[in-house]
Amino acid sequence: MEKKHHYTGLTDAQVLESRQRYGVNVLTPPEKETIWDTLKEACTHWISISMFSLVALSVVVAGILVGGMGPIIWSMPAIIALATVLILIVGFFGGFGDPLFKILIMAFVLSMGISIYEYCWVGTGFKTFFEPIGIIVALILATSIAFVLERRNEKTFQSLNVANDDTLVKVIRNNNVCQVPRKDIVVGDIVLLETGEEIPADCELLQSLNLNVNESSLTGELQCAKTTDKACFDKEATYPSNQIMKGTIILEGYCVAKVTKVGDATESGKVFEAAQVEEGGKTPLSEELDKLADLITKTSYVFAVLIIIGRIGIYFYMGNADFSTGEGWINFVTYVLNTIMIAVTLIVVAVPEGLPMSVTLSLAFSMRKLMKENTLPRTMHSCETMGATSVICTDKTGTLTQNRMQVADTHLEDISNNLLAEMIAINTTANLDFTDLKNIKAVGNPTECALLLWLNSKGFDYIALREKIEVIDRLPFSTENKYMVTVAKSVELNKKVAYVKGAPEILLGLSNVSAEQNQAYSKQLLDYQNKAMRTLGLAYIVLDENQEVFKDGKLNMEGFTFAGIFAISDPVRKEVPAAIKECLDAGIQVKIVTGDTSGTAKEIGRQIGLWNDTDGEKNILTGVEFAAMSDEQLVDRVEDVKILSRARPNDKERLVKLLKQKGMVVAATGDGTNDAPALNAADVGLSMGDGTAVAKEASDMTIQDNSFSTIANAVMWGRSFIRISSASCFSSLLSM
Numbered sequence: 138m139e140k141k142h143h144y145t146g147l148t149d150a151q152v153l154e155s156r157q158r159y160g161v162n163v164l165t166p167p168e169k170e171t172i173w174d175t176l177k178e179a180c181t182h183w184i185s186i187s188m189f190s191l192v193a194l195s196v197v198v199a200g201i202l203v204g205g206m207g208p209i210i211w212s213m214p215a216i217i218a219l220a221t222v223l224i225l226i227v228g229f230f231g232g233f234g235d236p237l238f239k240i241l242i243m244a245f246v247l248s249m250g251i252s253i254y255e256y257c258w259v260g261t262g263f264k265t266f267f268e269p270i271g272i273i274v275a276l277i278l279a280t281s282i283a284f285v286l287e288r289r290n291e292k293t294f295q296s297l298n299v300a301n302d303d304t305l306v307k308v309i310r311n312n313n314v315c316q317v318p319r320k321d322i323v324v325g326d327i328v329l330l331e332t333g334e335e336i337p338a339d340c341e342l343l344q345s346l347n348l349n350v351n352e353s354s355l356t357g358e359l360q361c362a363k364t365t366d367k368a369c370f371d372k373e374a375t376y377p378s379n380q381i382m383k384g385t386i387i388l389e390g391y392c393v394a395k396v397t398k399v400g401d402a403t404e405s406g407k408v409f410e411a412a413q414v415e416e417g418g419k420t421p422l423s424e425e426l427d428k429l430a431d432l433i434t435k436t437s438y439v440f441a442v443l444i445i446i447g448r449i450g451i452y453f454y455m456g457n458a459d460f461s462t463g464e465g466w467i468n469f470v471t472y473v474l475n476t477i478m479i480a481v482t483l484i485v486v487a488v489p490e491g492l493p494m495s496v497t498l499s500l501a502f503s504m505r506k507l508m509k510e511n512t513l514p515r516t517m518h519s520c521e522t523m524g525a526t527s528v529i530c531t532d533k534t535g536t537l538t539q540n541r542m543q544v545a546d547t548h549l550e551d552i553s554n555n556l557l558a559e560m561i562a563i564n565t566t567a568n569l570d571f572t573d574l575k576n577i578k579a580v581g582n583p584t585e586c587a588l589l590l591w592l593n594s595k596g597f598d599y600i601a602l603r604e605k606i607e608v609i610d611r612l613p614f615s616t617e618n619k620y621m622v623t624v625a626k627s628v629e630l631n632k633k634v635a636y637v638k639g640a641p642e643i644l645l646g647l648s649n650v651s652a653e654q655n656q657a658y659s660k661q662l663l664d665y666q667n668k669a670m671r672t673l674g675l676a677y678i679v680l681d682e683n684q685e686v687f688k689d690g691k692l693n694m695e696g697f698t699f700a701g702i703f704a705i706s707d708p709v710r711k712e713v714p715a716a717i718k719e720c721l722d723a724g725i726q727v728k729i730v731t732g733d734t735s736g737t738a739k740e741i742g743r744q745i746g747l748w749n750d751t752d753g754e755k756n757i758l759t760g761v762e763f764a765a766m767s768d769e770q771l772v773d774r775v776e777d778v779k780i781l782s783r784a785r786p787n788d789k790e791r792l793v794k795l796l797k798q799k800g801m802v803v804a805a806t807g808d809g810t811n812d813a814p815a816l817n818a819a820d821v822g823l824s825m826g827d828g829t830a831v832a833k834e835a836s837d838m839t840i841q842d843n844s845f846s847t848i849a850n851a852v853m854w855g856r857s858f859i860r861i862s863s864a865s866c867f868s869s870l871l872s873m
Contacts, residue, residue, distance in 0.1 A: 146309030155323035162399035179228035188221040230280035245272040326396040339403040340394035347613035348390035354809035409831040441480035448476040511842040519837035524855020530805040533731035538707040542583040544591035549701030562602035564623040564636040641674030648699035665704040669740030675700040716846035735782040760785040789815040
């Protein structure tokens, strides 16, 4: 801790006043349409209003004609009222928003009109209603299947996306340390946070010790050093070094912080609010069906008009027109009415009532299939949009890689395994969660966790080693020193020892190594770095009992024994290279958007088969270069770009919009709060299963296993759906 202070915190009265002034610490969820809202919208649509008017008109007409036709005429308003209710059901299920469904509704109304005429005036019997019944049944089935499936998926999605606002947070209030639910935190609260805890609100640091924060959910940065020391502030950091943000995680260290913003006013809240603006347009299939609906409408109308003109022309040509008598006028009017009925019948017959049903069933099948394969689509149309995708903007960490730092290689000196185990176990502060032995989780600094995982794979119990060995003193890691030192009583050597781990080039300078050894290590380090691996050196020195190890926060000695180098990387998922090849072979571009360095991104691109020897400067941009270029400059270049490295929070959203400007169908992945605008802007946003609630809310699909191969699988299923739909459309056109 940099300085000791005494904090009293807020009183109960101040807590209530702060909550009244600044609000609660909960992100306001987007408004969800209720069943009543849906019904109200359906009832006030112009189609419904037209049908209500038709019911009223039919009652008036029936009242006028009942004297001449008898009670049978009252079946007309009754049937129209029933038809209105059925059309309202279609509207409730969302049928009023689709042009093809509107044509089918029109066909149903016209067909029902013909059937009523034949039933009431011609006396053909109830069988005349089979045609309109078939149309309305197809309409209700097609719309209800989509409605029920999407509602069910939305419930599943929401159950997976419940934000845990009841998690307890340590806070100082009324001069006491107590625990309150996260949602009850208010502006002005003094919170106490330590390794592994999620930051409950935007805060300003009051005190900190060796504090590192995982800001990947907000900025894309996996590890950010935070401090109250202004001399150590990172001027290039997205957020000031003395500020910690809601939703980010303490990787290591401890802090006391004052809450400055809560709920919607936090940085996470601002991004969440911005992501609520709907930017999605029509899906490719919707556009094609709109064109088909327009073609059917125009073609059927043209033929209907030609039939009316032709039949009336024939009537006059055959000499049947006789307007000198009343009977002649009646014959002509009857002929014209029959002609109109034929034209209307043509319009009804031209409408492919089976097409919406076949499209809906195909989408439902694709949706169910994807749900069984680690994909949760929120809407049916997101399935077909995936099939039309022409470019995928993907994260690197966790999607292309395993998001789990591991020791990839070692270059060790000839020292005992027991001593090496001591050096790692004692000189680390991270931990491993063994709850699931098949999936051991890292808790703390990712690099330290990689060492502990390696140690565990060698059969050593780091917890037992820590319990056996007495720690005398410790110097935490700092960006200035680039090393961490622990002074302990070694069980293996039975002596007082200083263990140090850190940047290999620093440790080599402190160690007794020959020029040849130094040169060999430097060559090895360069090789590891070219492969985008992090490197970590280990060294130790046996101490005299009264020897001064530290002075002014630094090591006060040299002559260490260098133990070797660990090369650490986040390995590529095994299934990703094949999935990338499948996408590229299918004509789908893949673009990596990452906060990592260009070297790391290119190496990952090379490992997955995206980056090759022919690629050069035109195929990669950094966040700084990207921000400096105008949209006009970028539009001509975005298609060639394969990697956007050192990407800033808003770069992905801008890239998505530029690609859409080029006429591409864009899928974008994201797991962090900062990804929400890009997910919302993309034609189909893909959130990750372990992503933030904000990212999931902005997405169209959730990839539950986080893997790119699952994304590729969703694209292929979407394409199979498009092939089925294309065949249905073609057969419908033929039948028309």
